[in-house]
Amino acid sequence: MSGAMARPAGLLDRARDTYDRILASPRFRSLATRFPLTRPVARRRVRALFDLCAGFVYSQVLLACVRLRLFEILRNGPEDESRLAARLALPPESAARLFAAAASLGLLARRSGGRWGLGPLGAAMVDNPGVTAMVEHHALVYGDLADPVALLRRPRGGNHLSGYWPYAEAATPAALRPDQVAAYTDLMAASQPIIAEEVLAAVPLRRHRCLLDVGGGDGSFLRAAGTRHPHLRLMLFDLPAVAERARPRFAAAGMTGRTALHGGDITTDPLPGGADILSLVRVIHDHNDDRALAILRAARAALPPGGTLLLAEPMAATPGAEPIGEAYFGFYLLAMGTGRARTPAELSALLRQAGFTAPRLRPTRTPLLVRVMTAEAVVNP
Numbered sequence: 001m002s003g004a005m006a007r008p009a010g011l012l013d014r015a016r017d018t019y020d021r022i023l024a025s026p027r028f029r030s031l032a033t034r035f036p037l038t039r040p041v042a043r044r045r046v047r048a049l050f051d052l053c054a055g056f057v058y059s060q061v062l063l064a065c066v067r068l069r070l071f072e073i074l075r076n077g078p079e080d081e082s083r084l085a086a087r088l089a090l091p092p093e094s095a096a097r098l099f100a101a102a103a104s105l106g107l108l109a110r111r112s113g114g115r116w117g118l119g120p121l122g123a124a125m126v127d128n129p130g131v132t133a134m135v136e137h138h139a140l141v142y143g144d145l146a147d148p149v150a151l152l153r154r155p156r157g158g159n160h161l162s163g164y165w166p167y168a169e170a171a172t173p174a175a176l177r178p179d180q181v182a183a184y185t186d187l188m189a190a191s192q193p194i195i196a197e198e199v200l201a202a203v204p205l206r207r208h209r210c211l212l213d214v215g216g217g218d219g220s221f222l223r224a225a226g227t228r229h230p231h232l233r234l235m236l237f238d239l240p241a242v243a244e245r246a247r248p249r250f251a252a253a254g255m256t257g258r259t260a261l262h263g264g265d266i267t268t269d270p271l272p273g274g275a276d277i278l279s280l281v282r283v284i285h286d287h288n289d290d291r292a293l294a295i296l297r298a299a300r301a302a303l304p305p306g307g308t309l310l311l312a313e314p315m316a317a318t319p320g321a322e323p324i325g326e327a328y329f330g331f332y333l334l335a336m337g338t339g340r341a342r343t344p345a346e347l348s349a350l351l352r353q354a355g356f357t358a359p360r361l362r363p364t365r366t367p368l369l370v371r372v373m374t375a376e377a378v379v380n381p
Contacts, residue, residue, distance in 0.1 A: 059138065061101045066135045070102070071118060071125045078117035130191030137187055140164055144335035157337030167239065168286070168337045174265040178241045185217050185242055188282070192220035195370050199281065199312045202362040202372040205229045208308070212237060212275035214299065215266055215283035219246035223253050235275055237262045267291050271302035278303055279310040282370070284347070285329065286339040296354035305379040309356055312372045316341040321368035344373065351375045 051058075065071060068088050073079070079087070085095030099116050102108040107122040118126070125131060140160040144151060151159070157169050166180050167173040205211060205225060210233040213222045222234045234255065236246055240263030250259045262272050267287070271278070278299050284292045299309055316325035329341040342350075348359040356375035364372055 056142070058105055059135075061098070061105060062107065063135055063138075064098055065102055065107055065122070066125070066132055070108075071122050074108070074116065074118050074122070075126045078111040078115040081114050081116060084116060130194055133187050133190040137164075141332060141335065145331060148331070151331075151335060156334065159335045159337065161332070161335040162337035165286075165336055168339075172265075173267070174239055174263070174269070176239055176241050178244070181239060181241045181245070185245055188217045189220045192217070192281075193224065195281065195312070196221045196224035198364045198366055198370050199279075199310070199372055200225060200228055202312075202364045203310055203374060205232060205277065208277040209233060210235065210275040210277070212272065212278045212302065214238075214271060214278060214280050214295070216279075216281070217242060217246070218249055219259075220249075221279065221281050222246075222259070223250065223255065226255050226258065227253075232258075233275075234259045235262065235272060236260070237264060237266065237271055239263060239265065266295050266298065268294075269298075271298050273302050273304075275302065275307070276304060277308040277310060279312070281310075281312045283313070284311060284350075285313045285315075285333065285341050286336070288338055288340070289350070291338075293350055293354055296350055296356070300355035300377050303377040305377055307377040309351070309375045309377065310372065311347065311351070311375070312370050314341055314369070315344055315347070315367075315371045317343040318367050318371060324368050344371070347373055348375075 068090075070088070073084070073087065081096065081099065082092065084099075085092050088095060090098070099108055102122070103110060103116075103119060105121065106119045107125075108116050109119040109122075111117045144159040144161050156162075162168045165184050166176055170176060199221070206229060208229075209231070211222065211225055212235040213219070213225075214237045216222055216236045216238055219234075219236050222236055226232055226234050234250075236243055236259070238246075243261045243263040246261060250256050250261075260272070264271075266283070280295070280299065284295065287295065296309075303309065314325055314329055316322075316329075318325055325341040333339040333341070344359075344361050351359045351373070355378050357378045359373055359375040362372040362374060364370055
């Protein structure tokens with residue numbers, strides 16, 4: 001038991017406690033659903049609670065649409081229900097059930113003459129390989145979350161996700177084989193274009209001469225940066241087997257002459273020097289605080305005084321997207337066996353501890369997907 005005494009609850013805290021007790025009262029909830037002024041609020045909360053209960057079913061409706069390639073089929077226009085059912089090889093009753101369910105979720109929309117077309121969310125799935133890949137990937141997530149209490153109680157690791165991201169548990173990640181890194185590298189590459197667009201819009205690279213992307217996978221972010229800034233020299237650092245996967249992709253993009261690839265372990269090996277800006281895109285949240293700090297210190301050592309660190313990832317406490325950082329990534333990374341989503345304040349503290357100054361949160365267009373921070377390497381660490 002801590003020696004520090006608990007601070008007495010303030011007036012605001014006591015008021016909130018009273019409010020919570022009122023909301024928890026079955027009698028009050030019953031009254032709220034009948035009273036005209038509180039009925040709309042009560043109904044919205046009932047709907048929100050039911051959506052929490054039914055969320056898995058909703059996600060499986062989406063998965064069925066993805067696996068049946070329904071959005072691609074309807075991209076050129078609506079189709080008659082019976083013809084669409086035959087095309088999907090579904091019994092008419094099952095097809096009708098799927099279409100109605102998808103329409104209720106905004107994935108499909110009813111059209112005249114017994115036809116079905118794309119709904120607003122279904123249209124957003126067309127030519128969106130990153131989201132499609134994540135929908136399929138979530139089969140692993142659901143397996144690990146089948147018993148969430150057991151997941152919370154047992155030591156971290158040893159799950160489907162920790163096996164999918166093998167560097168999370170490997171004693172020597174740099175020794176991983178190409179076949180062990182292929183699946184997760186491809187998954188990250190599928191979603192990288194939209195992330196790169198957000199990041200590069202938030203942090204222009206015109207004044208920089210060389211970008212080192214640490215944990216850069218197959219080089220998707222570097223290629224996007226290099227396409228936007230033809231003057232920029234490009235350096236990639238990742239596990240040896242991952243870095244080799246980037247080589248033919250840079251060659252196909254005509255960037256071999258301006259690219260240098262380096263293989264190693266970001267948690268133990270020094271990073272190559274020569275860059276004036278270093279990026280960590282969706283890297284730090286994969287690691288616990290001690291490893292995250294070690295990576296940031298290695299980044300500081302690789303940069304010249306005044307060099308720029310660019311850190312981009314989903315962050316906790318993002319206004320309007322709190323469940324993504326705290327609930328989704330909280331449990332995803334728990335199952336993965338390492339890491340956590342951090343608030344901008346927590347990241348700023350780590351950056352300062354690692355030898356950076358002036359951490360600055362840069363606005364992104366879609367902060368629920370990714371937020372961006374920059375910091376400068378101190379002159380005299």
